[in-house]
Amino acid sequence: MCNKIKCLFILIVISTMFFSCVPTRQFQELKNKNETCVDERDSLKSNNESLTVKNTEQKSEIDELKKEIADLATKKSDMEDSLSFYSRKYKVYKKLYDDINTNQDKYSSSNDKETKLLLAEIQETKDDLQKREDKLKELELVLNAKQKELDAKNKSLMELDAELKQKQKELEEQNKKFIELQHILNRKDSAVAELKEKVTDALLGFENKGLSINVRNGKVYVSMEEKLLFKSGKYNVDTKGVNALKKLSTVLAQNKDINILVEGHTDDVPYHGTGNIKDNWDLSVMRATAIVKILLKNSKIEPKRITAAGRGKYVPIDPAKTSEARRKNRRTEIVLTPKLNELFQILENN
Structure with missing residues (x-):
């Protein structure tokens, strides 16, 4: 049983690296291509x-x-x-x-x-x-x-x-x-803005209660603090968190051209657990997969659209060693990315 969990964890980490790096790299390539295109045109x-x-x-x-x-x-x-x-x-x-x-x-x-x-x-x-x-x-x-x-x-x-x-x-x-x-x-930007609006409307009752929504690098980030989803050191999602995720899953089911990355983040306080959860890496991965399972209860969401990722303590919002900074860092981010097939096709052709 432990070996199976260990293998699952390794697979999740590998898929996380692939999913998070490739779209970001491709998006950066797209931005660079656009800037080069503008420079060449001006020249x-x-x-x-x-x-x-x-x-x-x-x-x-x-x-x-x-x-x-x-x-x-x-x-x-x-x-x-x-x-x-x-x-x-x-x-x-x-x-x-x-x-x-x-x-x-x-x-x-x-x-x-x-x-x-x-x-x-x-x-x-x-x-x-x-x-x-x-x-x-x-x-x-x-x-x-x-x-x-x-x-x-x-x-x-x-x-x-x-x-x-x-x-x-x-x-x-x-x-x-x-x-x-x-x-x-422009179409991508419009799609991102429209998606943010839909997500904001769906999660209206949860803002200022440990949930925030913003746009970065052409993606919509739904950030949920630990208090909205989990008890300290646990990976079972609380009822209020389940309700928020169900509302979000409805929006995601209606927008099929969106890739979904669920990232678990912890603070830098060492976690010494027993059983399946040994450290912050394990905890961040298990929290991400727990959220994925709730989203997939909506049968209209294809599993291939979703990736679960554990980031541990390594991507903090606030690097300070204070209780407030650590509270911010203990979070789950659901990153929504419009499919950029058209744009990548242009990059390949040029």
């Missing part, structure tokens, strides 16, 4: 805004370059027209000069002065034509350089546009995940 937003500004500046620079190139092209066209005019003028003078040289015997010496003037004008036209050709070549070099700069800017803009579109896509996906996660978190 993408900032990056997106920066790229948009850069994109706008790049487009403005390209517009200025295009205007500059258009002005240069106009200037080049004007210079080409001017060059064409001077080129024709030069050809006329050159032809005239060649005619004079060919027929110089026909001209008298009185025409020497006119010939010299013509030669001077031809040379001046030739020099002017050369200068214009040089300027045109310089302008073509500038125009080519500007065109290369424009091509580089256009390529950079295309790459920037592609990056911006990718970041916008990532931001949209991140926003979608964030909204989905936030929506489910």
Whole structure:
């Protein structure tokens, strides 16, 4: 008989460790995931805004370059027209000069002065034509350089546009995940708040009589002092405690998506018992299982939803070594946790 009780105790402790650690860890993972999601979204937003500004500046620079190139092209066209005019003028003078040289015997010496003037004008036209050709070549070099700069800017803009579109896509996906996660978190918070209200209504007559209800880390904690449930050092539940547990079991039976953890807590005063109860560990476990058995008298509660846990003296509310602190620490906590299947599925998928 003792061996069976010992095995039962070990199993209860193991299941306690599993049930209490895993949901807490998963809930923390969920909170961390949500915070990471928010940080990533904000980072993408900032990056997106920066790229948009850069994109706008790049487009403005390209517009200025295009205007500059258009002005240069106009200037080049004007210079080409001017060059064409001077080129024709030069050809006329050159032809005239060649005619004079060919027929110089026909001209008298009185025409020497006119010939010299013509030669001077031809040379001046030739020099002017050369200068214009040089300027045109310089302008073509500038125009080519500007065109290369424009091509580089256009390529950079295309790459920037592609990056911006990718970041916008990532931001949209991140926003979608964030909204989905936030929506489910809101539903969970609403479910917890609604559950707390239902439990509070059901146990209205027991508040301020050794019972308190609060929400911590997305869970509803129903804390019952020793005086409401047990006599000192015993694990048989008193009548008033049974009545409170029956009212609570009605709420739990109606809310099937709630996991139930019953934790027994003792003070730090050593317990030296006989029989099945040897110490505070044993007492805390037996008290937890006694409460579980009463809750399960409501046949609508599935046993797989409930875990019994003995925490002994190791999770005190008040660590002080006073009688008042020890009174607070001698308690049973019924921890109600909404099932987070949807949320854990999102965590696994992401």
